[in-house]
Amino acid sequence: MIATNFLIGSVPNTFLTSLSVVLLSFLLLMLLIKKFAWGPVSKMLDERANKIAGDLDSAEADRNEANRLVKEKEDLLANSRNEATTIVRKAKETAEREAHDIVSNAHEEGRRYLEQAKREIEREREVMIEAAKNEVADLSIQIAEKIIRKELNAETHQELINSYIEGLGSQDES
């Protein structure tokens, strides 16, 4: 078959015509494919590649954003916990201090009342002793006046009053 195709002479030579037909039809085919299919397809491939790259980029950005938000929230949470602990501690301290104050105030007041009461009792007793002294003096004067009118003189009278008062004092001390 090669022989018949390349042989020039008796057999018909179709080498050049076949060559040109193959060449032209191949080039035409290439041009047609370029015109009708290649442009749109390669454009689509490029678009897809770009879209995938864009999607990957935005996914990366989203992940970073999410990480940032999580960190922010964690910080906030930690801060809140610290604050809560501080508040509770302060409240406890205040309450303890107030309780302590109240108790010590109560002690103080009680002691003060006690002292006051003691002082009043003392004063009352002194007043009563004074009153009793006066009354006894009056009484004895009255008694002495009545006795004098009958039989006693002034020396005897004085002696009698003194011994009487001494007796009252020793009685009170016991």
Add this chain to the structure above:
Amino acid sequence: MDEVSKIVKVGPLYFDLTLIGMVLLTCLLVFLFVFICSRNLQMKPKGKQNVLEWIIEFVKNILSDNLSKKEVGNFHLFSFTMFLFILFSNIIGLILKIEIHQNGEAVSFWKSPTADPIVTLTLGALTILLTNYVGIKKFGFKKFFNNGYMQPVSFLLPIKLMEDLTNILTLGLRLYGNIFAGEVLLTLIAKMAHAKGLISYIPAIPLEMIWQGFSLFIGAMQAYIFVTLSSVYLSHKVETEH
């Protein structure tokens, strides 16, 4: 084989009608395939669009193995068209066998375009011419000639020039040989089927099926090899050697 193509004479020129018809049919099929697959393109591909994109990516990967990223785009369309053209050419001859007996000759009306050396050598020559053209366009003639033909030493020039010619032959004749041999055996099996009536007809059917399947594999393989080799030859011309 004694079968011949249908040849007509128009003016001083002879036209191989079988070959022309099959080349045009192949081009039509390739174009329809690509055209139909590229309708209704969607961002999320499905069905036919996936098929087309897979082939485009496949060819791109072949080129990427041999060429720098910048160069791939320049030859992508060429290699894609070449791949599909050769693939369809290789396969189309497996489907049918039309023979008309005229004046004691078996005139064939259906064959793979690539089962003809003229077609394959034309494609090979086109590829090698393109590699030279692209090299000249990229470097300018002087630098290209120095880079492509005078390296590493200038006395290799004749060998380098021969290399271009042998590249055409290796591209064209390997493809032709593979496909032509496949067609010959298909024809032989078909002839065997008719030789002894029913006795030979029945075993010929699975035999033909097996060989068609294998030829399908060979056809795809050869299209892949053609594109791979052409990208290797391209890389020799457009990449500077240090």
